[in-house]
Amino acid sequence: MTEAAIQRGFSLLAQPSPASQRTPGTWARALFRTAVIAAGIAALLLTAPGRLHAQAECLACHADKTLQDANGHSVTVDGDHFGASVHGVFKCNDCHINIKEYPHPDQVVKVDCKKCHADEASGLTGSVHANAAEHPCMSCHGDAHSIFPKADSRSNVYPLNIPHTCGACHGNDGMAQKHGLASVFPSYMDSIHGFALSKEGLLVAANCQSCHGSHHILSHTNPESPTYKANIPKTCGSCHAKINDDYMGGAHGKAVAGGNLKAPVCTDCHTAHSILQPTEAAFRMQSTPICGSCHKDKLSTYHDTFHSQLGLLGGYVETARCWDCHGAHGILPASDPKSPIAPANLIATCGRCHNGANRSFVQYQPHANAHDRKLNPALYFIRLFMNLLLAGTLTFFLIHTLLWLIRARYNQIKKKTAEGDKNA
Ligand code: HEC
Ligand code: HEC
Ligand code: HEC
Ligand code: HEC
Ligand code: HEC
Ligand code: HEC
Ligand code: HEC
Ligand code: HEC
Ligand code: HEC
Ligand code: HEC
Ligand code: HEC
Numbered sequence: 001m002t003e004a005a006i007q008r009g010f011s012l013l014a015q016p017s018p019a020s021q022r023t024p025g026t027w028a029r030a031l032f033r034t035a036v037i038a039a040g041i042a043a044l045l046l047t048a049p050g051r052l053h054a055q056a057e058c059l060a061c062h063a064d065k066t067l068q069d070a071n072g073h074s075v076t077v078d079g080d081h082f083g084a085s086v087h088g089v090f091k092c093n094d095c096h097i098n099i100k101e102y103p104h105p106d107q108v109v110k111v112d113c114k115k116c117h118a119d120e121a122s123g124l125t126g127s128v129h130a131n132a133a134e135h136p137c138m139s140c141h142g143d144a145h146s147i148f149p150k151a152d153s154r155s156n157v158y159p160l161n162i163p164h165t166c167g168a169c170h171g172n173d174g175m176a177q178k179h180g181l182a183s184v185f186p187s188y189m190d191s192i193h194g195f196a197l198s199k200e201g202l203l204v205a206a207n208c209q210s211c212h213g214s215h216h217i218l219s220h221t222n223p224e225s226p227t228y229k230a231n232i233p234k235t236c237g238s239c240h241a242k243i244n245d246d247y248m249g250g251a252h253g254k255a256v257a258g259g260n261l262k263a264p265v266c267t268d269c270h271t272a273h274s275i276l277q278p279t280e281a282a283f284r285m286q287s288t289p290i291c292g293s294c295h296k297d298k299l300s301t302y303h304d305t306f307h308s309q310l311g312l313l314g315g316y317v318e319t320a321r322c323w324d325c326h327g328a329h330g331i332l333p334a335s336d337p338k339s340p341i342a343p344a345n346l347i348a349t350c351g352r353c354h355n356g357a358n359r360s361f362v363q364y365q366p367h368a369n370a371h372d373r374k375l376n377p378a379l380y381f382i383r384l385f386m387n388l389l390l391a392g393t394l395t396f397f398l399i400h401t402l403l404w405l406i407r408a409r410y411n412q413i414k415k416k417t418a419e420g421d422k423n424a
Pocket of ligand 4: 094095111112116138
């Protein structure tokens with residue numbers, strides 16, 4: 001290190017602070033700072049003429065908590081914290097590649113994490129967070145000198161910490177809202193997964209990363225994204241494997257696998273970020289309209305039945321809802337012998353709630369539609385007959401009343417003329 005450099009180092013330290021700020025405290029701090037850095041420089045002069053090698057040599061100055069650059073910006077590094085971090089074994093200039101002496105070069109090269117983590121960096125390319133200025137590695141990994149392995153609870157990307165890390169931007173007033181995206185964090189935290197993670201500390205509950213990935217996050221409109229509609233069963237199924245198998249064996253799963261994206265996937269019935277416990281009344285009340293949002297005809301016929309009327313009475317939730325008869329995941333058409341609504345299985349299906357249900361009981365039609373001649377011929381003709389009967393009866397009495405009125409009027413006029421004749 002040259003005389004001139006040391007001169008610059010000291011002149012930087014000796015920069016007087018404005019008189020107004022000069023209290024005994026600031027004087028003491030300035031004196032302490034000068035002493036620390038002077039000691040640092042002295043140590044350097046003794047050990048490493050010209051070049052700074054070890055962390056300790058950089059920390060001789062940078063461990064000082066009051067060290068600032070010319071703009072008053074702190075340039076302190078907590079050596080203990082850094083030493084414990086995942087990069088603690090590295091020399092400072094493994095990252096700060098062109099800082100090898102003091103004074104530092106005028107153009108300090110920005111740290112390039114890609115140098116050692118090419119996979120993560122290339123994952124970000126093409127992702128929704130590809131804009132490196134808005135989304136540097138540190139926007140998710142936190143302070144560059146305090147990075148820990150992802151399995152360490154101090155890491156920003158430890159499973160229990162991920163929702164907060166992503167939520168910093170995807171919350172109520174985060175920057176994602178300024179990009180026109182919905183606020184996700186609060187609904188996630190209230191969902192079954194958020195609750196399991198934050199209240200029970202359940203590491204295997206789904207966090208943002210489980211469904212979205214970490215670096216190569218894509219929009220749900222991209223067919224390669226795990227959140228693209230057709231891929232959602234697989235994404236949820238990576239944990240809910242049995243349900244995924246049932247679902248894939250059912251009419252909806254088969255339809256989606258066959259490319260019919262009008263059929264529902266997990267999130268159509270459960271949502272993505274506001275997933276409720278399905279045994280909760282709130283979910284059971286909501287689900288009939290969910291099935292009905294696609295099967296509108298079946299919903300309206302269901303609404304005509306006793307089961308539905310009962311459900312509408314002040315939140316009574318124990319009545320039969322769509323999935324009590326159809327199942328929730330392995331839903332099959334009535335023509336499939338494995339279906340709970342196949343004629344041979346109805347006694348068992350209805351019998352779950354109706355003790356002693358027999359063949360005649362299950363003749364009852366949960367979707368009776370009197371307007372559909374092909375589906376319900378008996379009901380259709382009964383309705384037709386009843387309507388004709390009603391119309392016939394009404395017509396008969398209408399004519400009857402009319403004739404009655406005419407007759408009454410005729411009698412009245414006849415009586416009046418008879419009385420007139422008498423008086424004349
Ligand atoms: C003699 C004390 C001293 C030593 C030794 C020292 N620094 Fe600095 N460093 C400073 C001061 C003072 C600043 C504030 C701005 C300036 O002078 O460049 C600074 C600034 C920095 C900055 C911020 C630069 C910027 O413009 O953002 C980095 C990074 C840095 N030092 C890294 C290191 C590394 C790495 C080492 C060891 C190889 C090291 N420093 C050794 C005193 C020192
Ligand atoms: C894993 C890489 C890495 C290592 C190792 C590392 N740093 Fe840094 N450091 C960074 C990053 C990233 C920044 C943020 C600024 C940037 O992007 O260049 C930074 C910023 C700084 C700054 C500027 C402070 C600020 O808030 O702007 C100083 C000073 C600094 N480092 C000193 C050190 C010292 C001293 C060591 C060794 C004890 C060290 N760094 C080790 C990555 C590293
Ligand atoms: C959008 C947030 C985000 C950004 C930006 C981000 N990471 Fe990550 N990173 C994560 C998450 C989340 C994990 C945890 C992954 C897991 O649990 O499997 C992770 C894990 C890692 C890991 C551990 C190995 C692995 O893949 O599981 C490394 C290394 C890493 N990131 C480096 C980087 C680097 C380097 C950058 C910048 C080029 C970066 N990350 C940018 C969120 C991010
Ligand atoms: C000089 C090479 C080097 C540089 C530069 C570097 N790292 Fe690392 N990083 C490593 C090594 C080696 C490990 C430990 C081995 C591993 O797990 O990958 C590591 C580990 C990590 C981990 C933890 C991985 C895990 O297992 O969970 C993260 C996160 C990480 N680095 C992020 C960053 C970020 C962000 C930067 C830029 C500020 C950066 N690294 C710069 C070499 C480097
Ligand atoms: C630094 C703030 C920030 C952090 C941290 C962040 N994001 Fe983002 N995210 C954004 C912004 C801004 C966009 C919008 C990008 C655009 O449209 O240009 C976005 C976009 C997204 C999208 C795409 C939305 C769509 O369909 O277009 C998803 C999904 C997403 N982020 C998930 C995550 C996850 C998961 C994490 C945590 C691992 C995370 N984000 C961390 C700011 C952030
Ligand atoms: C259980 C899986 C799952 C979890 C956990 C999850 N997401 Fe999502 N996310 C999805 C799916 C699926 C979509 C696609 C859109 C949809 O179906 O609503 C999505 C969409 C998004 C979008 C785009 C919204 C838009 O307006 O286009 C963002 C942003 C997002 N998620 C961020 C997050 C963040 C942040 C977290 C953690 C707090 C998180 N997600 C947790 C599955 C999940
Ligand atoms: C990383 C694994 C994981 C992924 C991915 C995942 N879940 Fe879960 N999920 C869990 C765990 C663990 C629980 C249990 C929480 C509890 O009981 O406290 C759970 C609970 C549930 C529950 C509540 C019912 C119950 O048995 O407790 C529903 C509903 C649910 N998840 C739906 C989904 C849907 C839909 C998706 C995809 C959009 C999904 N999950 C993705 C792990 C996951
Ligand atoms: C057509 C709507 C629908 C679809 C699609 C759907 N579910 Fe469900 N799910 C339900 C209903 C309704 C219940 C409640 C069943 C009950 O209470 O008997 C439920 C219950 C659950 C439960 C709680 C455990 C249980 O069996 O009661 C989990 C976990 C779950 N679903 C996950 C998933 C996953 C993962 C997918 C995608 C592979 C999925 N669901 C697809 C409607 C659906
Ligand atoms: C997002 C729209 C949607 C939702 C929500 C939905 N379905 Fe479906 N459902 C479909 C489509 C589309 C098919 C036809 C699949 C095919 O072509 O085989 C279908 C098929 C069926 C079938 C088989 C009958 C047939 O015509 O093949 C039954 C039974 C059924 N759904 C019941 C339900 C029940 C019960 C729920 C609620 C738990 C529900 N559906 C929710 C769209 C939906
Ligand atoms: C009390 C039991 C029960 C309830 C509740 C019920 N269903 Fe049904 N559903 C059946 C039976 C039995 C059949 C077969 C006979 C028929 O078509 O009427 C059927 C037929 C269907 C079919 C046509 C299946 C095929 O193979 O063609 C669909 C779609 C359907 N139901 C949807 C729904 C929806 C949506 C709801 C809720 C709004 C619902 N069901 C409520 C018992 C029920
Ligand atoms: C989840 C339970 C459940 C299932 C499954 C169920 N029901 Fe019901 N049902 C009820 C309840 C509760 C009532 C009202 C209380 C009562 O009268 O028993 C009711 C009432 C009825 C009634 C009118 C009152 C009566 O008892 O005569 C008929 C008819 C009926 N159900 C037929 C059926 C048929 C047919 C099936 C099978 C296709 C079926 N239910 C499946 C719960 C269920």
